[in-house]
Amino acid sequence: MRGINTLTKNKKKHNDDFSNKGNKINFFIKKNRYYLIIMILVIGIISVVTFNIKHFSKYTNTESNISSKNKVENKSIDYKTIKPNEAGDVMVIMYHSIDNKAKHFPWHRNKKEFKEDLEYMYKNGYVLISMKEYLSNDINIPAGKTPILLTFDDGLKSCFSLIKNKEGKLVVNNDTLIGILEEFKSEHPDFGSGGVLYITENPFEYDAYYNNKTEGDYQDKFRVLTDLGYEIGNHTYHHYNMNNLNKNEIMEEIGKVNNLVYKNNNKIPTSYLAYPYGDKPKEENLKAVKNGEYKGVKYKMQSAVLAAPEPPYFTNPINKDFDPYYISRAIANSGQHMDMYWYFKYYKKHPEKKYISDGDNTVLSIPANYKKNVNSEKTKSFKTIFYDTKTYETIE
Ligand SMILES: [Zn+2]
Numbered sequence: 001m002r003g004i005n006t007l008t009k010n011k012k013k014h015n016d017d018f019s020n021k022g023n024k025i026n027f028f029i030k031k032n033r034y035y036l037i038i039m040i041l042v043i044g045i046i047s048v049v050t051f052n053i054k055h056f057s058k059y060t061n062t063e064s065n066i067s068s069k070n071k072v073e074n075k076s077i078d079y080k081t082i083k084p085n086e087a088g089d090v091m092v093i094m095y096h097s098i099d100n101k102a103k104h105f106p107w108h109r110n111k112k113e114f115k116e117d118l119e120y121m122y123k124n125g126y127v128l129i130s131m132k133e134y135l136s137n138d139i140n141i142p143a144g145k146t147p148i149l150l151t152f153d154d155g156l157k158s159c160f161s162l163i164k165n166k167e168g169k170l171v172v173n174n175d176t177l178i179g180i181l182e183e184f185k186s187e188h189p190d191f192g193s194g195g196v197l198y199i200t201e202n203p204f205e206y207d208a209y210y211n212n213k214t215e216g217d218y219q220d221k222f223r224v225l226t227d228l229g230y231e232i233g234n235h236t237y238h239h240y241n242m243n244n245l246n247k248n249e250i251m252e253e254i255g256k257v258n259n260l261v262y263k264n265n266n267k268i269p270t271s272y273l274a275y276p277y278g279d280k281p282k283e284e285n286l287k288a289v290k291n292g293e294y295k296g297v298k299y300k301m302q303s304a305v306l307a308a309p310e311p312p313y314f315t316n317p318i319n320k321d322f323d324p325y326y327i328s329r330a331i332a333n334s335g336q337h338m339d340m341y342w343y344f345k346y347y348k349k350h351p352e353k354k355y356i357s358d359g360d361n362t363v364l365s366i367p368a369n370y371k372k373n374v375n376s377e378k379t380k381s382f383k384t385i386f387y388d389t390k391t392y393e394t395i396e
Contacts, residue, residue, distance in 0.1 A: 077358045077365055079392045082144050084358035084365035087374055089314040089347070090134060091126075091354075092149045093340055094307060094329040095177060098158035099209040106333040108209060114177060117332060118184045120344065121148060122191050130194030131231050131272050135303055137318045137378065141192060143359025146347075151305060151329060152177060153235055153274055155199030156207045161214035162221060170220050172228075175212045182228065197225060198235035198274035198305075199257060222265035232261050234270035234301070242281040247288040250281055254301070255294020262297050271302045278307025278329075286325060305329050309338045316355060318364070318378040352389075368395045 077084065099108035109117070129147040133139050139147050152159045160178040162170045172179045178197075185191050204214065204221055216224075222232055236242065237256035245253065258270045273289060275281075281289060292299050302324060309328040312321040334341035347354040358365035364382040366374060367389045374384075386395045 077143070077360060077363070079358075079365065079387055082358060083352070083356060083367075083389070084143070085352065085354070085356045085367055085370070086137065086139075086358060086364045087316050087318055087366045087370040088146075088355035089353055090129075090147050090149065090316055091314055091340075091343055091347075092134070092151060092305060092327060092329045093332050094305075095150060095152045095332045096154055096159070097152075097156040097207060097210065098175075098177060104209070106331060106336060106339070109177070109332055111175075111180060114180055114332075115184070117340070118181065118191075120341075122184075122188055124344065124348070127190070128185075128192035128194050130229065131196050131233070131303060133194065135317050135324065137316065137364070137382075138361055139355075139357065140361040141357045141359075142190070143357055145357050146354050147192075147357070150181075150195040151233070151274065152195065152197045153307075154239070155197065155203035155235065156210075157204045157214045158207045158210035158212055160197060160204050160221070160225065161212060162216040162224060163213050164215055170216045170224065172224060173212060173214065178225070178228075178230070193229040194231070195229075196231045196233040196272055196274075198233035198272075199261070200235045200239050200276075201237045201256070201260075203260075218260070218264040222261065226265060226268070231272060232265060232268075232270060233272040233274055234258060234261075234299075235274045236276055239276040241277055241279045242275055242285075242289075243279045245281060245285070247285050250285055250288040251292040251294055254289065254292060254299060255297065258299040259294055259297045269297070269299050271300065273301045273304040275304055275306060278305075280304075280306075280326070289325065301325075303327055307331075309343075314343070318375055319370075319373045320375045321373060322375070371395070 094107075095109060095114075096107045097109075098111060098114070099105065100110045102110065104110065125145050126148040127141040127145045129139055129141070129149055131149060134147070134149045141147055158176055160176050161173040163173045165171045172182050174180065174183060181195070185193060203218065225232060234254055234257045236253040238253060240249075240253060242250060242253070254270075254273065262269050280286070289301055289304060291301075304325045305327040306329055309330055310326070313328050314330075315322050317324065330338060330340045330343050333339040336342065352367070362383060364379055364384045366384065366386050368386045369389070371386050387393065388395055
């Protein structure tokens with residue numbers, strides 16, 4: 001601030017000098033060259049600051065900023081430091097429920113392990129997103145961060161339940177996965193939010209391994225989950241292997257869960273499916289997964305997840321190799337081939353393969369070597385920038 005005041009004074013003085021001395025400009029420049037140099041420097045600094053404020057502003061018109069220059073370094077996105085890759089892999093994680101024993105089946109988690117998982121994700125730059133954000137790649141997270149999508153299968157009550165607080169109000173039971181996650185989020189507000197709970201019949205009523213308290217009806221449960229930013233997914237009514245079902249049976253299995261949610265969650269249908277056991281229906285029956293109807297209520301599934309990583313493994317919905325009805329998931333466990341921690345280690349070793357945000361959700365910043373695999377239909381609503389990872393220059 002002091003520098004700017006000095007500048008204003010000097011500027012005034014110099015302006016007076018100009019009007020008085022007329023054509024003796026050369027003499028003036030020589031005499032006041034140090035003042036002039038300082039002035040030019042200060043004006044330069046002010047310009048740079050103004051430029052940056054404009055560029056980092058939320059309401060920046062990114063398109064006009066980008067069109068004029070070809071050197072990526074000149075823009076608000078620091079490519080060299082952040083190395084964004086918004087066509088990079090996004091991990092989808094599969095949780096089920098709580099089993100508090102130290103040794104348990106790999107698809108359960110004890111509370112301590114779950115807390116450690118969240119701690120690991122947070123410390124390693126992962127930020128939670130929803131399925132909607134994942135599928136659209138419209139992901140609004142800070143520069144340098146990596147999105148991650150958590151999913152929870154089977155609708156067990158150790159995953160989510162409600163209890164009454166002292167005032168008699170229904171609140172999330174802290175003794176559940178969602179309760180622990182909500183507590184962690186309140187302590188780490190920059191951890192993001194989102195996640196899909198794939199339910200079957202009698203959602204959040206039973207649990208074979210964990211006997212926690214639960215209160216409230218379906219409407220209460222769906223409302224609380226939806227208000228907290230979770231999505232209710234469809235895991236079919238009876239959890240049958242879909243490969244053994246015909247089209248009508250598939251429609252009934254998906255439709256029954258869809259109707260339950262539609263009826264009890266403000267007419268919001270389910271849009272995301274998890275195949276029971278990760279088994280896809282026969283190819284000719286896939287149509288009944290995508291669109292169907294049961295007892296007058298229609299459904300339209302936008303995605304379906306598997307129960308393990310399968311080729312092309314983790315990718316990104318804007319890539320040509322992405323199939324929304326064949327989305328890989330890693331089991332939330334450690335010590336197994338291709339489980340969650342196996343992938344965490346993999347992406348630590350190969351950070352160039354994972355999604356890294358540029359911090360601007362109107363712009364997709366993508367390394368040039370990804371260009372051949374990007375589906376241009378999926379990038380239409382964004383300003384897409386491909387850049388050379390060595391020179392940091394944009395590539396047409
Ligand atoms: Zn299941």
